[in-house]
Amino acid sequence: MRDRHPALIDHIRAAHPYGPTQLAALDRLQDEAVGAPMQPLDAAPDSAAWAAWGANYFGKPWSQAPFLWAESYFYRRLLDAVDFFTQGPWYWIDLFAHLKTAELRDPTLEPELAALEHILDLPPQKRTEVLLLASLWGNRADLGFRIGVEAAVGNHQDAAGLIADDTAPVLSLLHTGPQPIAVIADNAGRELLADLILIDHLLDQHGGTTIELHVKPAPYYVSDATTADVTACLRRLADTPGASAAIAGHLRAAMQDGRLALRTHWFYCAPFSFHRAPADLTQMWEPAALVLLKGDLNYRRLVGDCGWAPTAPFQEAAGYYPAPVVALRTLKSEVVVGIDAKTVQDLEDHDPAWRTNGSRGTVQFLARRM
Incomplete structure (x- = not known):
């Protein structure tokens, strides 16, 4: 609230030719976030919902609200400030968007997308492993494909920084035959490219597989993926000759015939963990043979943004989830x-910032509840 959010507001002001109304609203938000009491939304379609959610926090300093909520x-x-x-x-x-x-x-x-040509020569199960790890590390500068290849042919702990690795049971599940899969996306850009390339492979390896790709309903947390970002990534793939363009064509065809469907829900921008997901959202998740849950924020929402001991069992934190789930996550927060x-x-002895510096990742799997 003191450092990152004011810097983001300054960046947004500089990036857009907003007028006096939007600039004044941004100034008010910046002043409020660094010291003034938290205020409710003005008139907006969702103002009643936020008024109920924030009843215990409005009128108090932002720092007194739970971090995920704030x-x-x-x-x-x-x-709201920029009239979205x-x-x-x-x-x-x-x-x-910029x-x-x-x-x-x-x-x-x-050159990173060119690496796909080599990945397509791998045996199907090895290709799944490479693309799964590329999806995990996708928001790194190199898109993750090279890291994925290194990890798949060597030692995961050494090559990819995985500190929890349930890759084997996930691969086994993904290779059991056609099944419904859900992917809850995290970041747009490079990471979403990696997600789409993995989705194309999963659709291709079993003809009856169906996939639902869940994105945010509106811009959120700077880089979170929306429907517009999916279309932008498909165009980017289509503009790259070779394997990338072919993948874009496959994905468009899959969307046209219903094997790949986009989904969203208002709760993906709500200030709560998935413990409070409404019934119509959990009903989207329940039919999946596997939910691929992407990224750090979704991980926090899966286990609860709480002061867990890092040794607490994943089952204890995520056992309520209504479908088999694998968390593909690069650590950028303490949870x-x-x-x-x-x-x-x-890790504590040799890399004290291991929870937040983005150098570690997890592949954590939880089977369907009995």
Whole structure:
């Protein structure tokens, strides 16, 4: 609240030609976030919901609200400040689109996407492993394909920094035959490219497989994926000759015939963990033979944004979830469970920032509840 959010507001001001109304609203939000009491939303379609959710926090310092709640509300207020939901010239204009576009236009993507040609030569199960790990590490600068290849042919712990690795049972489940799969996306840009390439492979290896790709209903947490980001990634793949363009064609065809479907839900931008997911959202998850849950924020929402001991069992934290789930996560926040005590001690001794510096990852799997 003191450092990152004011810097983000400054960046948004500089990136867009907002007028006096939006600039004044951004100034008010910045002043409020660093010292003034938290205020409710002005008139908005969802103001009643936020008024109920924030009844215990409005009028108090932002720091007195749970961190996940306060973060989510900050991004909702940011959209309000720039008239994202207001009919007019800024209606539904993604204030983070320039950052996402720059990532997709990065020239270093070309050689990384070219690595796909080599991955397609791998045996199917090895290819699944490589693309699964690429999806996990996808928001790193190299898109994750090279890391994925190294991990799949060597030692996961050494090559990819995995500190919890349930890759084997996940691969076994993914290779049992056609089945419904859900992917709950995290970041747009490079990570979403990696997700789409994995989805294409999963659809291709079993003809009857169906996949639902869940994205955010509105811009959220700077880089979170929306439907617009899916279409931008498909265009980026289509513009790259060879395997990438072919994958874009496969995915478009799969969307047209219903094997791949986009899904969203208002709760994906709500300020709560998935323990409070409404029934219509859990009913989307329940039919899946496997839910691939992407990223750090979704991990926090899966286990609860709580002060867990890192050795607490993953089953204890996520056992309520209504479908088999694998958390593919790069650590960028303190919350983590399911790590063995020796690994935790080694990390504390040699890399004190291991929970937040993005150098470690987890593949944590939980089978369907009995």
